[in-house]
Amino acid sequence: MDDHALMRAWQEGDGTAFEQLYRHHKDSLLRFLWRQVGDSAAEELFQDIWMKVIKARLRYRPTASFKTWLYTIARNRLLDHYRSQQRQPMMEWDETQPLLAASDPQGESANHQQVQRLLALLKTLPTEQREVFLLKEEAGFTVPEIARLIDCSLEAAKSRLRYAIKKLQQGMEAYCDA
Amino acid sequence: MPEHEHEHDKAISELYQQSREETMNTRDLDDKILAAANADLAAERKPTATVVKYSGWRRWSTPVAAAACLLLATSVGFNVMLYQQTQISSEPQAARFADLAVVEPTPVSASAPQVAQTRKKEALTSPQVAAELRERRLSRQESDQIFEVADVESQLDEEVVVTGSALQVDSETETQVEEIIALLENGELKQAEQELAMLIEKLPQP
Numbered sequence: 001m002d003d004h005a006l007m008r009a010w011q012e013g014d015g016t017a018f019e020q021l022y023r024h025h026k027d028s029l030l031r032f033l034w035r036q037v038g039d040s041a042a043e044e045l046f047q048d049i050w051m052k053v054i055k056a057r058l059r060y061r062p063t064a065s066f067k068t069w070l071y072t073i074a075r076n077r078l079l080d081h082y083r084s085q086q087r088q089p090m091m092e093w094d095e096t097q098p099l100l101a102a103s104d105p106q107g108e109s110a111n112h113q114q115v116q117r118l119l120a121l122l123k124t125l126p127t128e129q130r131e132v133f134l135l136k137e138e139a140g141f142t143v144p145e146i147a148r149l150i151d152c153s154l155e156a157a158k159s160r161l162r163y164a165i166k167k168l169q170q171g172m173e174a175y176c177d178a
Numbered sequence: 179m180p181e182h183e184h185e186h187d188k189a190i191s192e193l194y195q196q197s198r199e200e201t202m203n204t205r206d207l208d209d210k211i212l213a214a215a216n217a218d219l220a221a222e223r224k225p226t227a228t229v230v231k232y233s234g235w236r237r238w239s240t241p242v243a244a245a246a247c248l249l250l251a252t253s254v255g256f257n258v259m260l261y262q263q264t265q266i267s268s269e270p271q272a273a274r275f276a277d278l279a280v281v282e283p284t285p286v287s288a289s290a291p292q293v294a295q296t297r298k299k300e301a302l303t304s305p306q307v308a309a310e311l312r313e314r315r316l317s318r319q320e321s322d323q324i325f326e327v328a329d330v331e332s333q334l335d336e337e338v339v340v341t342g343s344a345l346q347v348d349s350e351t352e353t354q355v356e357e358i359i360a361l362l363e364n365g366e367l368k369q370a371e372q373e374l375a376m377l378i379e380k381l382p383q384p
Contacts, residue, residue: 013219013222015216015219018212018215019212019215022208022211022212022215026207026208027198027202027204030202030204030207031198031202043207046207047207047210050211050214050215051211051214054214054215054218055218057218111196114193115193115196115197118190118193118194118197119197137191137194137195138194138198165187165190168190169189169190172189172190172193
């Protein structure tokens with residue numbers, strides 16, 4: 001069954017349909033949050049988001065896909081979180097940041113190190129760029145879908161994604177050169 | 179987009195996808211969220227039964243039924259009296275009396291109180307009644323019976339005077355009851371409640 005059918009079954013009182021929806025989307029959503037706010041806050045937000053989904057079950061209308069609906073709720077909750085923290089969520093690009101501080105080059109494969117390097121670089125991206133990158137790579141949205149979801153123009157969404165990738169490339173090249 | 183940029187994009191994307199292979203232990207979160215979803219469904223089933231129990235129509239069915247019964251009882255009571263009056267009028271003595279009593283036929287369009295008033299006055303006070311009786315040399319017993327019938331009819335007429343106005347109220351009441359039912363069907367409970375309260379106030383006290 002696709003998400004829409006599962007959602008309809010859940011609206012009609014089928015608890016197993018929700019479980020399938022949850023298991024289908026939970027990992028991507030949790031990683032999407034993790035990569036933006038860190039572990040502990042991500043788990044709290046993750047729980048809140050699913051609670052909102054549960055409460056809004058009967059209000060859901062299939063005007064958009066379930067995934068779009070879920071990530072719209074997630075994004076709104078994330079913005080609330082940033083507001084409540086009253087801090088600028090984006091971390092400015094910092095060339096001196098020890099990107100591999102957490103990694104152990106001797107005990108890990110080169111590939112794993114590269115992945116860790118990429119994740120560390122991701123944290124340094126401006127929030128808007130990181131968000132677009134994660135919506136594409138983690139949630140699997142297309143650029144037009146991202147533009148609709150975050151309510152910006154298609155060009156703006158493309159531009160953010162391009163800048164994000166460029167910065168990640170530069171960081172990876174710098175790492176490889178080193 | 180240049181070829182080399184596209185390749186870089188792919189490389190970054192592939193590298194990121196490798197990061198997604200890491201497993202996450204979310205058992206506690208899963209348990210909490212799935213339990214919350216099940217609790218929400220269970221909580222929804224309980225109020226559904228309550229809603230059915232206290233649904234609009236069920237809530238108002240008793241007062242409306244009471245009002246309808248009262249209305250029916252009033253209507254039936256009035257009809258019985260009319261029936262009795264018809265029965266008495268159809269008896270030979272009463273028919274004879276009617277011939278004597280009613281000098282001129284009352285217009286059909288006259289209202290029930292008017293008819294009653296006219297017939298009462300004419301039946302009991304008209305000197306023609308006595309004159310006719312004397313003329314026909316009726317026995318004392320027969321004349322008593324006639325006056326007995328006249329008394330019964332006059333009583334009935336008085337009741338007609340009373341219930342005639344009640345009949346007028348009943349037709350209004352019936353309209354009101356229909357309006358209340360229509361309001362209930364439309365789910366306008368508040369207005370139905372007000373209409374019903376007004377209706378109960380208007381109904382004749384026993």
